[in-house]
Amino acid sequence: MSDPADSLLTSIACTRCGCVCDDLRIEIRGGCVASVQPGCVLADEWFRRATVPYEGAVAEIDSQPASLTDAVVAAAALLRSSKLPLFFGLSRSSTDGQRAVCELADQLGGIVDTTASLGHGPSILAFQSAGESTSTLGEVRHRSDLVIYWGCDPVLSHPRHMERIVDTAGLAVPSGRAGRHVVVVDCERTATAERADEFLQVDSGSDLEVLSVLRMLLAGRVPRCDSVGGLSIKTLAQLAERMRAARYGAVFFGVSLAQGRCGHATVETLLRLVTDLNQWTRFVVRRMRVPGDVTGADSVLCWQTGYPFSVSLTRGYPRYGPGEYSAENLLAAGEPDCVVLVGGERVPRFSEAARRHLESVPVILLDPAFADVHVQPAVRFRTAVYGIHRRGTAYRMDEVPVPLRPVLSSELPADDEVLRAIRLQLAEL
Ligand code: SF4
Structure with missing residues (x-):
């Protein structure tokens, strides 16, 4: 039975x-x-992993099991005595949790930063200066006859990206994969390159030069050299011509472009290249976002504060300061005296100096029971996961909001429930 x-x-x-x-x-x-x-x-x-039943304590204070109420009281006391609380993470949360972070940071006059500052932050700055030719993933699936993956390996990082967009038939591409030309540009041969029609290997760190030469070639100018970034000018001219001749082209680029040498300038050059191409055809460019709802974190912060990441609310109104208000820089400078991690999976990406400071201040950690813990928290909440145990909303990499439904029930509280309980407790202190 x-x-x-x-x-x-x-x-x-x-x-x-x-x-x-x-x-x-x-x-x-x-x-x-x-x-x-x-x-x-x-x-x-x-x-x-996320649905393994959890029977332990909902929270811990100084590594000792605690009730939710006691942990909320302890977290509120830490935040009440903090002069500069930092709220970081958010990309494994959901709209409700991200919004609750903004409310609490606003109430306390804290700083909010998301994992974007360790990833596509330079890309966001590039969008703000050069604009972005966007589309939904559905539009790319239905219309594209040229897809370029630049500095990313979706076969490993986003295993169904090609299946859903490249291999599938679209309204204007009824033959699916056979009707599209796929190019991979990367500094090494990847699993995605094995599935592409064409692989162009560029020297590591030379994307900016290669993209600049593509723009030159499209503008009808020929550089006075035989090759750039390990690719011959002839090869680049063929790629430029293929891009111009496409009926609909799409470039998906990885975080390596943003985090590489001159990341902001590299992404800006790619955006301007795509803008140039729209003189002749329809071309779009999209980031490959890695954690599930990092796009939602950008969107909710924009909606709540006007800015996508690295936002200071210390003066009672939002101020945008990538670099100045980025978690990495603040921690490395030893500024926050209390840190709320809404998801701690990116802690290993901090520099040694930042992690040293993180170890020296009280940390309030909200993370699922199954998450690996990379810092010793003063207060830890084990939380339910949106889309596993709770309803929610996550934003796809193309900024389309997707409703999340629970798969199994859980007694654990969600991020927004914990954060709102702390807010209520603060109001009583
Ligand atoms: S969203 Fe989930 S199912 Fe889709 S590619 Fe990513 S890991 Fe796979």
Whole structure:
């Protein structure tokens, strides 16, 4: 006889990566995830890990099990005595949790930064200066006959990106993969390069020069050299011509462009190249976002404060300061005296100086029970996961909001429930 909880859930969204695929079928058997279809190695691991039953304490204070109420009181006391609290993370949360972070930071006069400042932050600055030719992923699927992956390896990082966009038939591309030309530009041969029609290997750190020469060639000027960044001018001229001749082209670029040498200038040059191409055809450019709802973190911060990341609310109104108000720089300078981590998975990406300071101040950590912990928190809350245990909204890498439905129930509180409880407690102190 089957368990009454056995069920087959359809149209479930996955927040493991920025694709936020919303077509999953999840079979629940005996209160656990038995299968995830269509197959995706990352989604399978994510759903199985996130749905392992958790029986332990909901919270800890100084590594000792604590009730939710006691942990809320302890967290509120730490924040009450803080002169400069920093709120960081947000990309594994959801709209409700991200909004609650803004409310609490606003109430306390703190600084909010997201994981974008360790990833695509320079890309966001480039968008603000050069603009962005955007589209939805659906538009790319239906119309593109040329897809370029630049500095990213979606076969490993976003396993269903090609399946859903490149391989699938679209309205203007009825033959699917056969009707598209796929180019990979990267500094080494990747798994995605193996599936492409063309692989162009550039010297590491030379993307800016290569993109600049592509712009020159499209403008009808020929550089006075035979090659740039490891590619011959002839090869680049062929790529430029292919881009110009495409009916609809799309470039997806990875965080390596933003985090590489001159990241901001590199992304800005790519954006301007795509703008140039729109003189002749329709061309779009999109970032490959990695954590599930980092795009939502940008969107909610913009909606709540007017700015996408690195926002100071210390004067009672929002001030934008990438660099100045970035978590990495603030921590390395030893400025915050209390840190609220809404998701701590990016802590290993901080510099040694930043991590040293993080170890020296009280940390309030909100993370799922299954998360790896990279810092010793003063107060830890084990939270329910949006899209696994709670409803929510996540933004896909193309900024389309996707509703999240729960797969299993959990007694653990969600980020917004913890943060609002702390706000209420602060009001009583
Ligand atoms: S590609 Fe990403 S969002 Fe889609 S199912 Fe796989 S891990 Fe989930």
